[in-house]
Amino acid sequence: MRLLITGGAGFIGSHLAERALAHGAEVVILDNLAANYDPALKQANVELVRMRAARAGAGFRFVRGDVRNGELLDRLFARHRFTHVAHLAGLPGVRPSLAEPRRYLEANVAGTVAVFEAIRRHGAGVERVVVASSSSVYGAQPGPWREDLPPAPLSPYAASKAAAEQFARTYQRMLGIGVTCLRYFTVYGPRQRPDMAIARFTARALAGQPIPVFGDVHSRRDYTEVGDAVRGTWAALCEPGADFQVYNLGSGRPVTLKELIDALGRVLHRPIALDLQPPSPGDAPATWADITRARQRLGYHPRTALEEGLRRYVGWVRWHLPVGRGEGRAARGAGNHVRRGLQRRETNGR
Template sequence: MKHLITGNAGFIGFHVARTLMARGDDVVGIDNVNDYYETSLKEARLRELERAAQQYGVNYRFERANIANRAALDKVFADHQFDRVIHLAAQAGVRHSIEHPESYVESNLVGFSNLLETCRYAATPHLTYASTSSVYGGNTQMPFNEDHGVDHPLQFYAATKRANELMAHSYSHLFRIPTTGLRFFTVYGPWGRPDMALFKFTRLILEGKPIPVFNHGHHTRDFTYIDDIVEGVIKSSDQVATVDAHWSSDQPAPSTSNAPFRVFNIGNGKPAQLVDYIDALEDALGKKAIREMLPMQAGDILNTHADTGKLEQAVNYRPDTSVREGVEKFVEWYRKYYSV
C-alpha cells in the first residue's frame, strides 16, 4: 500500500513510517520541521528514513511543507493516490499551548481542516489521526473510557484535539470518509521528544543537575512505549472504520456513529507513578537523580489510565512493554545517539 504520513519527522510519525517501510509499504511523508524542539533531531530522523527506504527497497518521498498551507497539501494529493492517510502532524505540548495558542490554531485546527478537505476530494479510503488522552480533562473517573465525557479540557491543546474528533465526525457523516481517532497516552521511547519528561530527566541526571518533580511525583501516567503505539496505529489504519450497526441516536455512544467514524484509547493500560518512572530511569542510568519537589503545574491532569478494551477487541491490540523495559531501551538509544 501507499501511505501518506503527516509529521513524519516527528517522534511517532518517524517510527510509524519506518515500520511501514519494513513491511514493504511505500510512504510519502510531509513535515514542516519546525523549531518547537531541536531540528537536528528531526533531520536525523529523516536521514534514518532515507536509509530505511534503501534497506527495504520501497518508495519513499519526503515533502518539506506545512499542512496549514492548503496549496502544498493539494499538490501532494495531486501527485499521489493514497491507500491510507495517517495524520500525526500537530503542534504538541500541553504547557506550550498556554503561552502560544496561536500555534495550535494554525497546525491543529487550520491544518486538520485542510487535511479533511484534501481527503474528501481525493476520496481517501481511510484517515487515521492523532488525538490525546488530554481530552479527558476534568474527568477523574478511572480508567478513562471512550464513552466518558470529554467536554472539560484543561488546556487549549486538549481543546484543539477534541475539536479534531468533532471535525472528523462531521466529514465522516457528510462525505462518508472513514476516520479513526487515536487518543495517545504518554508515549516514550527511542528518538523521543526532548520536551518530554524522560528525555529531559535523562539529560539533567547525566549532567548532575536537579530534575523538576511536579506534584512531588505522586501523579500517575499511563506510560506507553513507542513500539506498542506503532502497532496500534498501523493495525487501526489497516482496518477501515465502518458504520456501527448498533449505534442509536436515542442513546448515542460518543466513540462510534452511524457514520464510518470511531475513536479509540491507545495506551499501556498499566499506569505508574512518576516517582516509579524516575526510579526506573535511575536504575537504567546507574545514577541517582537530584529531585526538586514542586507543586502541580497549571493545565496538568492529575492521573491518566487508559481503558484499551475497545482497541483490543477491534484490532487485537496488545501492549506488552513494561515501563522498566521501555526506559532501559530509551537510555540505550540516548547514550548511543549522544555518545554519552
C-alpha cells in the same frame, strides 16, 4: 497501500513510516520541520527512514512543507493518489499552549481541516484516515478512561485536540470514509522529543543534575512505549470499513511519578535527586487508559514493561546522543550518529 504521514519526521511518525515501509507500503512524509525543538533531530529521523527505504527498495519521499498549505496538499494527492493518511502533524505540549493558544488552534484544528479538505477535493481513493489525538482530552476525570467519556480539556492544547476530533467526525459523515482518532497516552522511547518528561529527566540525571518535579510525586501517568503505540497505529490504519472510531492507545497500567523516577534510576545505575516545584496549570493529576476497545477491535496488546522501555530509551540516548555535548551540538551531529547506528544493530531492536 499508498500512505501520507503528516508530521512524519517526528517521534511517532518516523517510527510509523518505518513500519509501513516494512509492510510494503509506499510512504510520503510531509513535515515542515518546525522549530518547537531542534529541526536537525527531525531531519535525522527522515534520513534514517530514507536509508531504510533504500535498503528495502521501497517507495519513499520526504516533502518539507506546512500541512495547512492547500496547494501543496492538492499536488501531493493528485500525484500519489493516497489510499491511507496518518495525520500526526500538530503542535504538542500542554504548558506552551497556555501562553500561545492561537497557535494551537491554527496548527491542530486548522491543520486537520486542511487535510480533510484536500481529501474532499482529491481523495476519492482514500480508505482510512488516522488522526492523532491525546489523552489530554479527558482532563481530570476519574480513571480508567473509556472512549465514550465526554471530553473535559484543561488546556488549549487539549481543547485543540478535542476540536480536531469533532472535525474528523464531521468529515467522516460528509465523505463516507473510514476515520479513526487515536488518543495517545504519554508515548516515550527512542527519538522522543527532547522536551518530553522522560527525555528531560534522563538528560538531567546523566548530567548529575536534579530532576524538576511539578506537583506531587504520587501523581500517576499511563506511559506507552513507542513500539506499542506504533503497532496500535498501524492496526488502526489497516482497519477496514467506512466508519468513525476512537481508540485509547496506552499501557492500561499507570504508575506514579516516583515509580517512574525510581525505575529510571535503576536503569541509569545512579541515584536521582529531585527539585520539587509547584503544580503546573493544565496538567491532569492522573491519566489511565481503558484499552478494552483497542484490544478487542485492533488486537492491540501493549507488551513493553516500563523498565524495559526505559532501558531501550537510555540505550538509544547513550549511543546516538553521547553525554558531554551541548544540546545544539548533539542535534547537529544526530545525522552522523544515525548513519553510524545503521551499521550495527540498533540498541532499541527496531
